[in-house]
Amino acid sequence: MANRATASRPPRSSADxxxxxxxSAFHTAALTVLLVGVAHQVGGLGSALAGxxxxxxxxxxxxxxxxxxxxxxxxxxxxxxxEARDEPWPAVLEPATIWxxxxxxxxxxxxxxxxxxxxxxxxxxxxxxxDVGAFFAVLLFGALPAVVVxxxxxxxxxxxxxxxxxxxxxxxxxxxxxxxxxxxGEGPELGIASQV
Amino acid sequence: MHAIDPHTLSVAYRLIxxxxxxxxxxxxxxxxxxFGRGAxxxxxxxxxxxxxxxxxxxxxAIQVLTGVGNVGMLGASAPGPDTPWGGFFALKLGVxxxxxxxxxxxxGAVVQLLAxxxxxxxxxxxxxxxxxxxxxxxxxxxxxxxxxxLAHG
Numbered sequence: 001m002a003n004r005a006t007a008s009r010p011p012r013s014s015a016d017x018x019x020x021x022x023x024s025a026f027h028t029a030a031l032t033v034l035l036v037g038v039a040h041q042v043g044g045l046g047s048a049l050a051g052x053x054x055x056x057x058x059x060x061x062x063x064x065x066x067x068x069x070x071x072x073x074x075x076x077x078x079x080x081x082x083e084a085r086d087e088p089w090p091a092v093l094e095p096a097t098i099w100x101x102x103x104x105x106x107x108x109x110x111x112x113x114x115x116x117x118x119x120x121x122x123x124x125x126x127x128x129x130x131d132v133g134a135f136f137a138v139l140l141f142g143a144l145p146a147v148v149v150x151x152x153x154x155x156x157x158x159x160x161x162x163x164x165x166x167x168x169x170x171x172x173x174x175x176x177x178x179x180x181x182x183x184x185g186e187g188p189e190l191g192i193a194s195q196v
Numbered sequence: 197m198h199a200i201d202p203h204t205l206s207v208a209y210r211l212i213x214x215x216x217x218x219x220x221x222x223x224x225x226x227x228x229x230x231f232g233r234g235a236x237x238x239x240x241x242x243x244x245x246x247x248x249x250x251x252x253x254x255x256x257a258i259q260v261l262t263g264v265g266n267v268g269m270l271g272a273s274a275p276g277p278d279t280p281w282g283g284f285f286a287l288k289l290g291v292x293x294x295x296x297x298x299x300x301x302x303x304g305a306v307v308q309l310l311a312x313x314x315x316x317x318x319x320x321x322x323x324x325x326x327x328x329x330x331x332x333x334x335x336x337x338x339x340x341x342x343x344x345x346l347a348h349g
Binding site: 021026 | 205267306
């Protein structure tokens with residue numbers, strides 16, 4: 001099964017590395033497009049982006065990409081591409097949900113830190129003990145919703161990934177009775193077994 | 197906090213966005229042309245496809261960042277969803293979403309080939325990969341068209 005220790009796994013193949021990089025960028029871009037689309041449809045996109053600010057927006061996007069990159073790699077540490085392709089759905093959704101929850105908390109922490117730095121740099125008054133206390137209170141009480149939201153998003157992306165990759169894998173099968181595209185044009189007919 | 201000159205930032209966003217779009221569109225056309233060229237070029241075409249995949253995902257993420265940044269430059273005056281501009285913008289987001297999911301399918305196909313390396317590529321695989329990269333070029337082309345339409349109000 002997929003639940004094997006990272007240490008016992010062989011080094012990542014180029015296929016595994018490409019898969020992890022691709023999926024982390026896909027998740028980051030798709031989630032951003034979805035959030036922007038929802039904000040646009042409710043008529044709040046302009047004011048939302050103006051409220052976030054240019055530099056903060058860039059930092060938050062890069063933070064989301066970084067936390068998603070890390071958690072996607074960790075989720076795929078438990079699955080090779082072949083396992084992700086061949087294992088039953090729960091084996092794929094379990095790490096996607098768990099590491100989605102971790103990503104939710106990691107991004108929430110990044111969000112709070114960016115807002116805190118933004119507030120500190122823009123504020124004219126000294127930071128007080130109450131400010132620091134409020135910061136940790138927000139972290140504490142926001143972590144649980146962040147885990148839940150992150151897990152749901154992670155599970156949804158796990159489903160989309162498995163579905164889309166499954167189609168891609170099916171499309172890349174050589175088929176039966178096709179002529180090959182070798183250097184001499186006289187190679188054997190291809191089957192999965194002949195490629196492994 | 198030190199303010200960034202809005203004009204400079206807007207030019208930077210648009211420059212990066214245009215460069216990234218040329219990489220996505222031009223790369224897809226070149227890779228699509230690499231497939232379906234007959235015997236002897238399969239390894240090179242798969243190699244080119246793998247390189248495109250390594251480039252595509254970071255570039256598309258940066259495209260999303262700069263695209264949202266462009267809209268952010270409009271601030272609270274950004275047109276709403278009921279305006280013609282808002283309609284085109286929603287359409288662009290939808291096409292980008294479709295392109296992202298379709299690209300995951302394409303990446304899955306390339307990863308499958310990398311995971312099971314073979315000296316041969318069947319005629320079906322050749323045609324499918326050519327079709328996937330051609331479809332990517334078409335989708336990116338539609339996004340470019342919508343981006344130009346949005347840039348001109």
